[in-house]
Every structure is written in structure tokens, then in C-alpha cells.
Amino acid sequence: MRRLHFNPYLLLALTSLFWAGNMVMSRGLRADLPPVALAFWRWFTALCCVLPLALPHLRAQWPLLRAAWKKVVFLGVFGIGCYNTFSYVAVQYTTATSATLLNSFIPVVTGVLALVFFGKRLSRPEIIGGLLSLTGVVVLISRGDVDTLLGLTLNTGDLWMLLAVLAWSLYTAFLQWRPAGVHPMLMLAALIVVGLAVMLPMYAWELAGGASIRLHAGSVAGILYAGVVAAFLGVLCFNLAVAAVGPAVASLFIHLMPVFASILSAVVLAELPAWYHYAGMALVLGGILLSTRKPVAAPPLARQVS
Numbered sequence: 631m632r633r634l635h636f637n638p639y640l641l642l643a644l645t646s647l648f649w650a651g652n653m654v655m656s657r658g659l660r661a662d663l664p665p666v667a668l669a670f671w672r673w674f675t676a677l678c679c680v681l682p683l684a685l686p687h688l689r690a691q692w693p694l695l696r697a698a699w700k701k702v703v704f705l706g707v708f709g710i711g712c713y714n715t716f717s718y719v720a721v722q723y724t725t726a727t728s729a730t731l732l733n734s735f736i737p738v739v740t741g742v743l744a745l746v747f748f749g750k751r752l753s754r755p756e757i758i759g760g761l762l763s764l765t766g767v768v769v770l771i772s773r774g775d776v777d778t779l780l781g782l783t784l785n786t787g788d789l790w791m792l793l794a795v796l797a798w799s800l801y802t803a804f805l806q807w808r809p810a811g812v813h814p815m816l817m818l819a820a821l822i823v824v825g826l827a828v829m830l831p832m833y834a835w836e837l838a839g840g841a842s843i844r845l846h847a848g849s850v851a852g853i854l855y856a857g858v859v860a861a862f863l864g865v866l867c868f869n870l871a872v873a874a875v876g877p878a879v880a881s882l883f884i885h886l887m888p889v890f891a892s893i894l895s896a897v898v899l900a901e902l903p904a905w906y907h908y909a910g911m912a913l914v915l916g917g918i919l920l921s922t923r924k925p926v927a928a929p930p931l932a933r934q935v936s
Contacts, residue, residue, distance in 0.1 A: 667843050708800045
């Protein structure tokens with residue numbers, strides 16, 4: 631089969647766009663979609679999408695998956711089972727501003743984990759670019775007002791978001807553990823199965839507490855968006871991009887989420903951008919461009935003439 635070529639940075643930008651829409655959706659429908667129920671049916675929907683593409687590879691590549699089952703379980707628990715569930719719980723109790731700010735620390739935590747466990751150090755442009763883009767996120771979500779940041783306090787939802795940040799950072803840093811030779815669709819299906827197994831007892835506990843989905847056109851559309859676009863397409867794009875550019879650079883594109891959220895608000899809600907939107911977007915994009923810029927190769931030394 632001819633190898634498919636892709637631009638990893640485009641995939642990461644699309645991933646952030648998909649996930650920005652998911653964060654807006656989950657916050658808007660939090661009264662109709664309990665957090666664990668949304669996470670469970672999101673990934674069940676994604677599994678329905680990926681299974682027809684994964685099953686043809688199962689028989690030939692099952693030995694590779696079985697040999698690496700501990701790594702697959704680790705990635706499935708944190709990347710699928712924990713991150714979305716914890717973040718959906720978080721937005722039940724905290725503001726979108728706090729959730730977005732805390733989520734933006736994923737690149738920092740991922741970089742630290744990659745350094746501690748794999749000895750991967752960031753280059754100076756990557757460090758400066760990461761700080762620059764993080765500054766842009768802060769400008770965006772604070773609306774350029776220092777008092778907004780000073781007024782933020784940690785609550786129960788923020789603690790859940792911190793757990794979500796740690797879960798996704800672990801997944802991103804250790805994604806290089808994925809077994810070589812396993813088709814991306816089969817790998818994603820295996821991770822989803824693990825994640826659903828983790829969520830099942832939490833979902834049962836939520837149902838026992840009386841929480842249930844309020845079915846209507848909006849809630850169904852929200853689940854379909856979360857499953858097909860944010861989960862299936864988003865995670866597939868992210869996994870492919872991490873394999874190409876590494877976890878530190880890939881996680882930096884998380885900072886595009888508030889940028890896309892601002893653009894979506896302007897398009898969907900007709901909210902006119904203010905100065906801090908432009909300033910924040912410029913800082914985020916400038917930081918990402920700096921971090922992903924390839925160093926210019928030094929010219930070869932001229933051959934000496936004797």
C-alpha cells in the first residue's frame with residue numbers, strides 16, 4: 631500500500647480546532663450531558679468509526695499488540711480513560727477561563743516528563759516559543775486584564791482539570807511507547823477499548839447517582855461531534871503528528887485551542903474581536919512558529935587551495 635504523506639503541523643492545527651469546538655460544546659451542554667456519560671458515549675461513537683478500519687489488521691498484528699499490552703493499557707488508561715472524563719467533570723464546576731488556562735500548561739508538563747523519563751531537552755527556540763505562546767494564551771483568556779488573572783482561585787473543578795492535564799501529558803510523553811508495526815487505526819481502537827473499560831465503572835457510579843443524558847437534537851449532535859470529530863479524527867491526527875514531530879512540539883499546539891475558540895465565538899456568536907484577541911493570537915502563532923522553525927544549516931567550509 632502506498633504510504634500516505636501528511637503535514638504534521640496541519641494535523642496538529644486541525645486537532646486543536648476540533649478540541650476547541652469540543653470544549654465549547656461540553657461547557658454549553660453540561661446541564662444535558664453528565665461528564666462521564668459524555669466521555670463514555672463519545673468514545674463508544676469513536677470506536678464505531680474506527681473498528682471497520684482496524685479489524686482488517688487485527689489478525690496479522692495481534693501478536694505485536696499482545697507483546698506490548700502493558701504499554702497499550704498505560705496509554706489507554708491515561709489518554710482515553712482519564713483525560714476527557716476528568717476535563718468534562720472539571721467544566722461542571724469551573725469556568726471555561728480557568729479550564730482553558732490550566733489546559734494550556736500541558737506543554738510545560740509534557741516537556742518536564744519527557745526530560746525526566748527520556749532525557750529529551752528542549753532547544754532554546756522551543757523554550758522561548760513555548761513561553762511566548764503561553765503568554766498569548768494568558769492574554770486571550772484574561773482579556774488583557776491583570777485583575778482577571780489575580781481573581782482566579784482554585785476550586786474543585788480546577789483540581790479535576792489539573793488531573794486531566796497530568797493524564798494527557800503522561801499520554802503524550804509516553805506515546806513513543808506505542809508498538810512499532812501496528813496500524814494507526816488498530817492502535818487507536820485498542821486504546822479506546824482500554825479507555826472504555828476504565829470509564830465503565832465510573833459511568834455505572836454516575837448512573838447510580840441519578841445522572842442521565844437528556845436526549846434532544848442538541849445533545850445527540852454534541853455526542854456525535856465529540857465522538858466523530860474530536861475523538862476519532864482529533865486523536866488520530868494527534869497520534870500521527872506526535873510520531874512525526876515528537877511530544878514536546880506536538881503538545882505546544884494545545885495553545886491554539888483558545889485561539890480557535892475566539893475565532894469560533896466571532897463566527898458563530900458574532901462577537902467582534904477586541905485588541906487582546908489579536909495580541910494573544912499573534913503571540914501564540916509567533917511562539918509556535920519559533921518553536922517549529924528548522925535551524926538553517928551552516929554553509930560548507932570552502933576547500934582550501936594549496
